[in-house]
Amino acid sequence: MADMFNANLEKIFESINSTIRLAAEFGDTDQKNIKPYAELAEQLVGLTVKYNMHSKALQESSGEVTLEEFDRRYQSNITASKSNIKNLKRYKDFISQAKLLLTGDDSGPSPNQQYDEDLEVEAAISEIDPITKRPLEIPVRNQKCNHVYEKSSIESLIKNNARTRCPVMGCAASQYVTLADLVEDKMLQHKLMLQRRQSMDF
Structure with a gap:
């Protein structure tokens, strides 16, 4: 299941990258705007975080004997993540690569955001x-x-x-x-x- 999820995720990212490459070469100003690509990447990385959190919770809860114990353990392990998606390496790498392709700028997610x-x-x-x-x-x-x-x-x-x-x-x-x-x-x-x-x- 994890393999399938990750493989599909990689295909989606590769499709977005292909679109960005086409936009960089043939697109107009609107198509070279990084914002919609960044929003897609943020959603995908957020989805990955949630998937990994639920997978880990399921794994850690699988040893419980009763349904009530399983549910309690599972719920305690899926507390909402406090991490900012835009600070995660996967998102930063995507933005850096997209900027490089679209503008030749490899400075990172934004001028005032430091790695x-x-x-x-x-x-x-x-x-x-x-x-x-x-x-x-x-x-x-x-x-x-x-x-x-x-x-x-x-x-x-x-x-x-x-x-x-x-x-x-x-x-x-x-x-x-x-x-x-x-x-x-x-x-x-x-x-x-x-x-x-x-x-x-x-």
Whole structure:
């Protein structure tokens, strides 16, 4: 179920990105307005947050014996998220990429909104696979801790050892990494491709 949800979500994001690329190349001023794309991204990321919250609540409640205990435990685990969607990395990455495509501006969500230092550090690190120390080609993101790896290297690790934890040094996630946790980061892949293309032009 989670795989299907994430796969469909990626298809939707890819469709929006394709629309943005077309708008950037052939669209008029209205079609190059980032606002409607940003609103769509906000809704999709919000939907992801809710889905993950309900999935986690369901998993943590599944061991209860009675329906009443299950319902009580489930309801206690689906408290409304206080996080601002616009501060989440997935949303910020989308806005940054959309701005780059539409205007050539890669400054982020808005002129007065600053990235956290941790996110800036991660952006620099995420160009390199933490396992092989080579540049990423097909980046996948671990949904449990948000760290990024090269698809083939993390899949190989999991295949050889099902008890693999996140290989990023200092990662606080204690759960084992599974294939179901990994989602291809198309946006990061496209961004890296653009950066490498630009560096070759110099």
